[in-house]
Amino acid sequence: MVDAIAQSAGFMGPVFSSALLIPLVVGAGAAGKGAGIATPVAIIIAAVGVGGLGWIIAAYSRKIHAAGALYDYVTDGFGKRVGFVAGWLYYGCTLLLSAAIVLLVGGITSGFLQSSYGVNVPYWVIDLIYAALLFALLYFGVKISTKAQLLLVSMSALLVLGFFISIIAQGGHGGNTGRPFVPASSSDGWTGIFFGIIYAVLLFVGFESAANLGEETANPKRSIPIAILGSVGVVTAFYVLAAYAQDIGFGLNMTKWMSSPAPLFTLGAPNDFGTSVLLDFLNIVVILDIMAVGVGAAVSSTRGLFAMARDRRIPGPFATVSKRWGTPVNAIAFQVALGVAFVVLVRLDNGVFALHGAPQYFPFFAWVVGLGGLGLVVVYATIALGAIRGLRHHTNPLGLAIAVVLGFAVAAGGIFGSVYKAAAPDNQWIFYIIGWVAVGTALTAWNLRHQNHSVTARALEAIPDLDLSESQPAQSTL
DSSP, rough: OOHHHHHHHHHOOHHHHHTHHHHIIIISSSOOOOOOHHHHHHHHHHHHHHHHHHHHHHHHHHHHOOOTTHHHHHHHHHHHHHHHHHHHHHHHHHHHHHHHHHHHHHHHHHHHHHHHHOOOOHHHHHHHHHHHHHHHHHHHHHHHHHHHHHHHHHHHHHHHHHHHHHHHHHHHTTTTOOOGOOGGGSHHHHHHHHHHHHHHHHGGGGGGGGGGGGGGSSSSSHHHHHHHHHHHHHHHHHHHHHHHHHHHHTTTTTHHHHHHHHHHHHHSTTTTTTTTHHHHHHHHHHHHHHHHHHHHHHHHHHHHHHHHHHTSSSSSGGGGTTTOOOOOOOHHHHHHHHHHHEEEEEHHHHTTSSOSSSSSTTHHHHHHHHHHHHHHHHHHHHHHHHHHHSSTSSSSSHHHHHHHHHHHHHHHHHHHHTTHHHHHGGGHHHHHHHHHHHHHHHHHHHHHHHHHHHHHHHHHHHHHOOOOOEEEHHHHHH
């Protein structure tokens, strides 16, 4: 159960999200709107919707426990065609997210070493070292990878939690107040809170990934639901506390808050609530948490590739497992190779997209993460709708209805927030998603047609040869 909790919590990356993504909820998104001072309210409402999705996935995990869990859940609700396309989209996006993390780990670490110690190590060198470490963690067993996640998440979360509590104890700039929990505090009212909710959903991406360990968990019917719902609850409390601490840390100044690219580092600077030593520690723990996110995404994607290959939806070699360790070795190799390919692409093409003063690795990383996050939220919406049919005889009807409404609403909001007024190159996300879904649809049609032909051929081979001799004219006529 502890390993399963580490998988979901590690994929969400609470320290990473609270350090870098909360300004989107405040109002730093492309639409220019957000919850502002009332950001904790937006996070709580988003958590309720994510809780609805978690309830659905927890209920499914009691019915189905498989390595490609979400792919199987959608199949149960909508059938093989939609199920495969959902798996194609979901695990394609987790592949992208995990590969993008390889870029970020090297970039953040290289920048930290340069700024704090004057040590110049190119980001791509650190990327390749992390890629080798990632392969080892995945190859030598899920217990090793989840234990690594648990260690990384725990160390980073405890230190950052202590820092946020210290800000609250000091009263921030202006003292403690209940205004962050009052919806009217949002300068844009409920409209701003709505946009904040849209971005707050992205803080929880990956909460469901413990379900992918259903085949490797001793008691999945008990452990997986507790892991999913428990990790959502714990991370929600962390996010709310982090948002409140940042809120008062910036003196309830929405403009200053959302203009900070990394609020955790801003508040941890020596001229604010931290010291140079603390700032170094904060940089280190954020790097550790980013690594945990990468491991969580990679565990999810490699198990998904294995499951779809085992079901003959993608090439069979992806279902190959290590004879000694039982891990999907080809899927792991593909995942790590994709991360290395991203590093080479960004290095050779000088960032792929326009840099605008950003480090070479960052524009492509941000674009890929946005694309992957949008794809996962689309799958969340599909799971919520499919549960109406898939779970109708397996759980409480009223609870199911409430969970479907909450889960679909928050997923639909996340989709809207990802595409509304998106600027280039982010406005390309939706077209890549549509194109990828179209390829998956064509592939599943080909697979089903090929399987039907194979079944027909085997059936004809099973029919005994007919004796068409003259002594049996009736059979000859037939």
